[in-house]
Amino acid sequence: MLHLEGLNAWYERSHVVQDVSLEVRRGEIVTLMGRNGAGKTTTLRSLMGLVSQRSGSMRFDGHDMLAAPVHARFHAGLAYVPEERRIVAGLTVRENLQLGLIASPNRHQVPRLIDEIAETFPRLRERLDQEATSMSGGEQQMLAIARAMMARPKMILLDEPSEGIMPLLVDEIFQLFTRMKQAGTTILLVEQNVERALRISDRAYILDQGRVVLCSTGHALLADTAVQARYCAV
């Protein structure tokens, strides 16, 4: 589904992602881990076309995306949920969901898609007409994911979805990822909640100072506490 080779990214003169190659197969959950500042967010932003200084090659679902703008990636089936969520204040949950399709030719399907999304996200179903920013942080995170899912992406990039969320909702969010995977969505996840993420991941990559230092199965890394302590402590 995604084949990234030799990605480099810079902010001004600072070379923060260095020769990163990674692969995500159709239907997998893959986690990208690493300490603060390792380059995880920059890697996701580069995949979405949001970092202007970048090089390397990227194939997504058979398309060469090296030079593609953000909207072309979106239309090819790639979605991105940034860490800061960007829920729009003053709009309801339903209206925020509608925004997920504002740039899509499927706009006329909004009511049906909201019904479908509400099935997957029961917490949102009860709150469709509530002002979105009046919900808890975890509920807003679910909304951000649901809004990205409105476009029915083939693959979703999630940046630290469990950050700052109370434990009960963290459980729900991780269950949600498993359901999304079962429904056929491919997931690339950035998480500091390493143990939880590895438990649901097929494979994981560890980034350190902008480079991939390890790639393994979720299962093997879960057992490797020495590696976790070395590369994933916050």
Ligand SMILES: Nc1ncnc2c1ncn2[C@@H]1O[C@H](COP(=O)(O)OP(=O)(O)OP(=O)(O)O)[C@@H](O)[C@H]1O
């Ligand atoms: N907009 C920016 N301008 C300049 N430098 C940046 C910018 N964004 C990130 N950086 C730097 O790039 C490096 C990688 O940052 P990035 O946000 O990708 O790391 P991260 O692995 O996501 O970290 P965290 O776990 O803290 O979210 C860091 O040294 C960071 O300070």
Ligand SMILES: [Mg+2]
């Ligand atoms: Mg980050």
